[in-house]
Amino acid sequence: MARKKIIAGNWKMNMTPTEAVALVNELKPLVANDEVDVVFCVPAIDIIPAMEAAKGSNIHIGAENMYFEEKGAFTGEISPNMLVDAGVKYVVIGHSERREYFAETDETVNKKVLKAFEHGITPIICCGESLTQREQGITIDWIRQQIKIAFLNVTADQAKTAVIAYEPIWAIGTGKVATTEQAEEVCAAIRACIGEIYDEATAEAIRIQYGGSVSASSAPELFAQANIDGGLVGGASLKPDFGKIVNYNK
Numbered sequence: 001m002a003r004k005k006i007i008a009g010n011w012k013m014n015m016t017p018t019e020a021v022a023l024v025n026e027l028k029p030l031v032a033n034d035e036v037d038v039v040f041c042v043p044a045i046d047i048i049p050a051m052e053a054a055k056g057s058n059i060h061i062g063a064e065n066m067y068f069e070e071k072g073a074f075t076g077e078i079s080p081n082m083l084v085d086a087g088v089k090y091v092v093i094g095h096s097e098r099r100e101y102f103a104e105t106d107e108t109v110n111k112k113v114l115k116a117f118e119h120g121i122t123p124i125i126c127c128g129e130s131l132t133q134r135e136q137g138i139t140i141d142w143i144r145q146q147i148k149i150a151f152l153n154v155t156a157d158q159a160k161t162a163v164i165a166y167e168p169i170w171a172i173g174t175g176k177v178a179t180t181e182q183a184e185e186v187c188a189a190i191r192a193c194i195g196e197i198y199d200e201a202t203a204e205a206i207r208i209q210y211g212g213s214v215s216a217s218s219a220p221e222l223f224a225q226a227n228i229d230g231g232l233v234g235g236a237s238l239k240p241d242f243g244k245i246v247n248y249n250k
């Protein structure tokens, strides 16, 4: 079964609402490619204006984070219901920046993943190793642990629709892309891990992205790998280059 590629931009903490509208309008014609799912994950305040600007295009607007409660005294957080009401279908969960600066753990990632599914939002679940972990040879063990906890109590039917983003932390924003072999090796290990937790059908269905300094020049080879189903793109998603990444196959 051929998996449809999914290429998502993660804008991180960039773009005011005014800038967001301008960027969506600029990129709209450049990212037209019906063969892939195109998602722009934007800051919460940009979701509604970006959604408006993206109307009539193939762009899905996603969120960069979400809390695991529906409502209440959680100052500053944004709930799954709020995202659903705004029309959001994808949410990035457990990005390494959230883990590093905002104390997210595998356990909170799991809670968020379960909540996203409960509300019909597709989670883009991030995992990835640090440089020290890679140098110590524990990358695969580490990633397997992240995946196993993230998917605790997630059903096979839910897991089939999930997206996993493998992002080696040392490759994020550094210009150091993992080699194609490194990226494919870990993405294959993630798929095998999903197969162990669930079954082969689930492993075959789940989509796994690579993220970390993806550029227009590295995208075609990365996305041609058997276990890489697209990318989670940071810096390059804010530029016209993102159009080239989305159209890597043209």
Ligand SMILES: O=C[C@H](O)COP(=O)(O)O
Pocket (backbone or CB within 6 Å): 010, 095, 167, 171, 172, 173, 174, 175, 211, 212, 213, 214, 232, 233, 234, 235, 236
């Ligand atoms: O979520 C995206 C990643 O953190 C990659 O960011 P980058 O493409 O700027 O390295």
